[in-house]
Amino acid sequence: MPMILYGLCGEDPSVHFSPHVWKAIMALRHKGLDYEFHPVPFTEIPKLEGGFSPTVPLLRDGDTLVRDSFDIALYLEKSYPEAPSLFGGEGGQAMARFVEGFSQTVIHPAITRIAVADIHNLLAPTDRVYFRKTREARLSQTLEELASNRFTEAAEFPRKLEPIRHTLKFQPWLGGDGPLFVDYILFGAFQWARVTASVDILKADDPVRTWFERCLDLHGGIGRSVRAAA
Known part of the structure; x- marks a missing residue:
């Protein structure tokens, strides 16, 4: 089952612009991991995943939820060490x-x-x-x-x-x-x-x-x- 990445969008859901969400997108792509992107407007973010986070990006990987772009990168680095490194050490x-x-x-x-x-x-x-x-x-x-x-x-x-x-x-x-x-x-x-x-x-x-x-x-x-x- 692919991961789910929640990210901020405008009135047009195809226009997603959060700098922090883009960090997470690039990290997932760098690792070659499968994910689904779910665009969310500002006022809907507090309702995501039972109110887990007031901000996006928010990543669901199975039963694990991770917020904050840097924490997501650290999680991916630790959980998928066989994939290309995001930090190089x-x-x-x-x-x-x-x-x-x-x-x-x-x-x-x-x-x-x-x-x-x-x-x-x-x-x-x-x-x-x-x-x-x-x-x-x-x-x-x-x-x-x-x-x-x-x-x-x-x-x-x-x-x-x-x-x-x-x-x-x-x-x-x-x-x-x-x-x-x-x-x-x-x-x-x-x-x-x-x-x-x-x-x-x-x-x-x-x-x-x-x-x-x-x-x-x-x-x-x-x-x-x-x-x-x-």
Whole structure:
């Protein structure tokens, strides 16, 4: 029986955009594991699996439930050791923790400020009410105020990527000779922006964009299965 991965979607269930869910998708594909993807809107997440988790991704593997993208990766690594490694050892796991911190403290806040109003517009009416209330409270600005600054935020975004560019000078993937979970962490963030943002955050000649395009082609091109924002 295949695993079930629950992931966030917009009003169109084919448009799933959560950066954390994309990490889990890429981890499952990397391991070559069979799974079913169940798209879920924001306001339905608390009802999943008896209220097991307030957030997605949420993975069911038989009788086991796992939440949080990093915990899912650790679970897959431990439970399916015969499949390709997501970390390449303890050093790779430690590096992934560091990059996760960089992504969530530097990259995610920037993409949020750029794309938050666009995300709102992808949602069903009930979810739009929830999303506006929670995000405006969290960000201390209206969605319209945030949207008015998105071009300025997007113009400043490339300078935040210098640590990634530096790494890619020495190796084709953040994980070294091949992609690892550390690549999927940052891929999830850029995929989030690709699917939601009305502003392009990566310049055509940026090495990070070249790397991202290669990530989109991984695992049968699963990253390209969801259309980019118009």
